[in-house]
Amino acid sequence: MNLLWTWLADPAHWQGDDGIPVRIAEHLAYSGVTLLLAAAIGVPLGLWVGHTGRGRVLVVNLVNGMRSVPTLGLLFVAVLVVGPLLAGDIAFVVPAIFVLVVLAVPPILAGAYAGVEGVDPGARDAARGMGMRPLEVLAKVEVPCALPLIFSGLRSAALQVVATATLAASVSLGGLGRFLIDGQAYRDYGQMAGGALLVAVLAMLVDLVLAGVQRVAVSPGLAPVRTSRRTGRLSRLVPTTT
Amino acid sequence: MKHLAIVTAAVASLALTACSSGNPLASSAPASSAPASSAAAVSVVVGSANFPESELLAEIYAGALKAKGVQVTPKLNIASRETYVPALQNGEIDLIPEYTGAFATYLNADADTSTEEAALASLKAALPDTLEALEPASAQDKDSITVTRETADTYQLKTIEDLVPVAKDLVLGGPPEWKNRAAGVPGLKKVYGLEFKSFKALDVAGPLTVQALKNGQVQAANLFTTDPSIKANDFVSLEDTKSFFGAQNVIPVITKSKATPEVVGALNAVSAKLDTDTLAGLVTKVVVDKQDAAAVAGEWLKANGLV
Numbered sequence: 001m002n003l004l005w006t007w008l009a010d011p012a013h014w015q016g017d018d019g020i021p022v023r024i025a026e027h028l029a030y031s032g033v034t035l036l037l038a039a040a041i042g043v044p045l046g047l048w049v050g051h052t053g054r055g056r057v058l059v060v061n062l063v064n065g066m067r068s069v070p071t072l073g074l075l076f077v078a079v080l081v082v083g084p085l086l087a088g089d090i091a092f093v094v095p096a097i098f099v100l101v102v103l104a105v106p107p108i109l110a111g112a113y114a115g116v117e118g119v120d121p122g123a124r125d126a127a128r129g130m131g132m133r134p135l136e137v138l139a140k141v142e143v144p145c146a147l148p149l150i151f152s153g154l155r156s157a158a159l160q161v162v163a164t165a166t167l168a169a170s171v172s173l174g175g176l177g178r179f180l181i182d183g184q185a186y187r188d189y190g191q192m193a194g195g196a197l198l199v200a201v202l203a204m205l206v207d208l209v210l211a212g213v214q215r216v217a218v219s220p221g222l223a224p225v226r227t228s229r230r231t232g233r234l235s236r237l238v239p240t241t242t
Numbered sequence: 243m244k245h246l247a248i249v250t251a252a253v254a255s256l257a258l259t260a261c262s263s264g265n266p267l268a269s270s271a272p273a274s275s276a277p278a279s280s281a282a283a284v285s286v287v288v289g290s291a292n293f294p295e296s297e298l299l300a301e302i303y304a305g306a307l308k309a310k311g312v313q314v315t316p317k318l319n320i321a322s323r324e325t326y327v328p329a330l331q332n333g334e335i336d337l338i339p340e341y342t343g344a345f346a347t348y349l350n351a352d353a354d355t356s357t358e359e360a361a362l363a364s365l366k367a368a369l370p371d372t373l374e375a376l377e378p379a380s381a382q383d384k385d386s387i388t389v390t391r392e393t394a395d396t397y398q399l400k401t402i403e404d405l406v407p408v409a410k411d412l413v414l415g416g417p418p419e420w421k422n423r424a425a426g427v428p429g430l431k432k433v434y435g436l437e438f439k440s441f442k443a444l445d446v447a448g449p450l451t452v453q454a455l456k457n458g459q460v461q462a463a464n465l466f467t468t469d470p471s472i473k474a475n476d477f478v479s480l481e482d483t484k485s486f487f488g489a490q491n492v493i494p495v496i497t498k499s500k501a502t503p504e505v506v507g508a509l510n511a512v513s514a515k516l517d518t519d520t521l522a523g524l525v526t527k528v529v530v531d532k533q534d535a536a537a538v539a540g541e542w543l544k545a546n547g548l549v
Contacts, residue, residue, distance in 0.1 A: 076450075083453050091457055171450060172415070172442050172459070182443065185418035187324040 003190030004197065013194075018178065024202065026174035030165045031206070034097055035158055038104035042157075043150065046112025050146070051138050059113065063106040072167055075099045079171050089173070096168040103164055104157040111153020115146025144219055151214040155207055162203040166195075176202070284502050285313035289326050289335035292319050293446040294535065295383060295468060295525050299339035301539035302516075303494060306508045309549035322419045322446070323348050331370060336497040337509075342378055343488030344385070344425055345495065351424040355488025358382075362491070374498045376509050378491035379516035383468040385425065385447075385487045386479040387414075393461050394478040401481040402434055405462065409438045415451055415460030418443040425487070426464075433486045438462070468522040470530050492516060508548075515546045 078095035127141045169177030179195025290300035304314045320326045343355035349368035355361040420426030430436040444451040452471045455463040494509040543549040
């Protein structure tokens with residue numbers, strides 16, 4: 001533990017090109033781009049499957065299959081396959097983002113289609129009865145009702161991606177994984193532990209931010225029970241982290 | 243509570259990751275069975291660094307020892323020297339294949355490694371009391387600064403010194419430990435006055451490094467001189483005019499208490515048969531032909547009458 005605090009407390013580790021703030025920024029950049037891409041794929045596809053009920057068996061199996069792909073192995077394969085086609089650092093960035101997207105799409109897609117599928121059939125019928133067209137039903141009724149589950153998928157994907165973006169460092173990129181890999185290479189356990197702690201804290205902060213966004217975005221009339229439970233949970237969560 | 247559970251699980255799994263990669267020696271590998279042997283069987287834990295040649299050498303040592311009835315426990319692919327040397331000193335492993343010059347420089351940054359004799363003498367002088375260096379093999383495998391044929395032609399590069407005026411435009415690639423190691427970036431600056439544009443942490447002279455060099459993510463890279471990919475890709479290893487990487491004979495380094503006459507005899511017999519061409523050939527079998535290191539080691543031991 002002493003090694004950990006010594007490493008974290010050293011001001012030299014908080015500045016420069018390979019300092020902690022730069023690594024955190026890189027880590028957030030990889031994670032952010034990954035989540036945007038994964039959401040752009042997972043949310044529309046999930047909504048479509050949930051709305052139409054079509055392709056459900058295919059999607060569920062595909063999603064479960066993707067979850068079982070070993071990310072590190074896929075990363076090395078992707079680097080060796082994609083690398084020769086690209087020049088510069090992008091040859092490492094593209095494979096790294098790709099494998100993270102593969103990791104992030106399943107929970108997002110599952111959240112979106114489960115959310116839409118779980119919408120009260122009565123509400124859907126009522127919307128149709130009011131003369132809404134299918135797209136209007138989706139946009140005005142199904143998506144708002146599905147938002148809690150869509151967010152749940154996004155948050156679980158965000159946690160996984162922030163934790164796994166450490167792998168980018170194994171193919172020469174930056175991010176907080178640099179501290180884990182370099183720490184092992186120099187046998188600097190303080191650096192490794194510090195990197196691991198920063199990843200954990202970052203993952204929790206990202207989840208808290210998304211929880212905040214969720215509170216604002218989800219209609220309070222939708223799930224008053226959930227909201228109060230969440231508030232209760234957050235206030236219990238804080239003491240355990242300090 | 244679901245998210246709290248996920249967060250807790252994420253933290254826990256991170257903590258586990260940190261532990262497992264931080265101390266690869268914590269989990270005990272299963273002891274391999276030694277042939278029915280003498281009552282006073284010695285047991286030796288053989289370690290190796292995290293690159294194919296080191297693992298292959300460790301397999302060769304293990305095979306030679308097993309043939310003499312020594313109980314052998316392999317703990318291969320540990321990590322860099324910075325990790326396995328402390329493990330050797332505190333008894334977590336007993337035996338490791340090493341390189342005279344690189345190990346001498348690790349122990350003493352000012353060690354003279356310019357010739358084979360000097361490197362061996364420096365190593366023996368710098369070695370802690372608990373460890374013993376046995377007979378070195380004639381086989382050498384050096385670190386190198388290697389560039390593509392194209393880069394060599396563009397900048398007229400033959401030696402590492404030729405890099406000095408152009409290094410500021412070039413990116414150097416190497417294993418992560420090179421960033422801080424005397425035999426890495428700081429040493430290149432001290433000995434040759436070389437300052438590259440930047441340093442990129444890749445793998446230990448493995449496929450990632452080869453590809454980064456080939457595709458131009460780095461313009462100069464650390465590869466081992468026995469690496470078959472140098473020839474395969476028509477790379478140019480720059481001549482080390484100041485003997486920065488020094489002489490690098492393969493040498494078994496062992497904990498003194500484990501160096502019984504039969505152990506020493508078996509390992510010295512291996513060193514006596516191992517020359518650079520042989521080693522390069524064996525590494526090619528593992529790296530290019532993707533053969534199992536243990537099988538390659540066993541075949542070679544058999545062919546040389548060591549088992």
